[in-house]
Amino acid sequence: MNTIYWLALVFTPGIGSVTTRKLLDRFGDIESIFDASPEEIASIPRISLSTAQTLLSTPFEQLEAELLSLNDEGVDVLTWDDDQYPDNLLALNDAPGVLFSRGSILPADSQAVGIVGTRQPSEQAVNFAQTLGRKLAERGLTVISGLAVGVDTAAHQGALVTQKGRTIAVLGSGIRVIHPSSNTQLAEKIVYHGALLSEVHPNAPPRGPQLMARDRIISGLSQAVIVVEASVNSGSLDTAARAKKQKRPVYAVPGSSGTDVLLKKGAQQILLGMVDFDSLAEEILESPVCNTRSTPTQGRLF
Secondary structure, three states, X not given: OHHHHHHHHHOOOOOOHHHHHHHHHHHOOHHHHOOOOHHHHHOOOOOOHXXXXXXXXXXXXXXXXHHHHHHHOOEXXXXXXOXXXXXXXXXXXXXXXXXXXXXXXXXXXXXXXXXXXXXXXXXXXXXXXXXXXXXXXHOOOEEEEOOOOOHXXXXXXXXXXXXXXXXXXXXXXXXXXXXXXXXXXXXXXXXXXXXXXXXXXXXXXXXXXXXXXXXXXXXXXXXXXXXXXXXXXXXXXXXXXXXXXXXXXXXXXXOOHHHHHHHHOOOEEOOOOOOOHHXXXXXXXXXXXXXXXXXXXXXXXX
């Protein structure tokens, strides 16, 4: 029943991760939230009385049926209470209350690097993203990206070339909706060598705000983020900005308008053909994951 309560929270419009932490701080645990009155819940900042009433009128029977269906499909529903929930992500103030996951998340996946970039890369960028994915996976790093066409796809593919390489794809759509559909086969390979993750409803189509929101998950799962090639309007720059806010190191390859901006703002430079992959992997592995939560909450988050 605990997971059902978490689903009720995340599926209620107007209740996000930060508000969920405030609810847990106020009521102590997830079950006690649902024992409270609408007025007590509405006393939490940013929760209206109508939102509180919507939350408490959640159709739990429907959620139970959905949970059974997801289980039959091999989809795990991970909450802050679950040991399998990624530790790197758990350190964030705006960590998703629920992650829908296909595949497996291992403790070793906390040693991870985000590799992102444009959806319209040069051939040189594709080759380098694949090389980065392969070389860093060979050195024990899990490759995190967003399954988008272009650099993301190349990074995932590079990690999968390695026999024991692992990679995690963070979706901007529901776990049942692979986007882009052209990467459906790649997504299935990732399930067997890592995981697909999504924070939105399993049936949700891709939307702009969701695609932007998943940037914080890509950077949050990672010890560092590498931007291979990007324009100044690229979503990859948003991922880099999230990483900086989360106190993760940002690396960039010079030569594109977006990465050159990142370098001017202090990103560390990676030069094509001049990478010492042993040193790079060591630098990333030694990067501490800082706790960016502003308030404590329950269970394993203390």
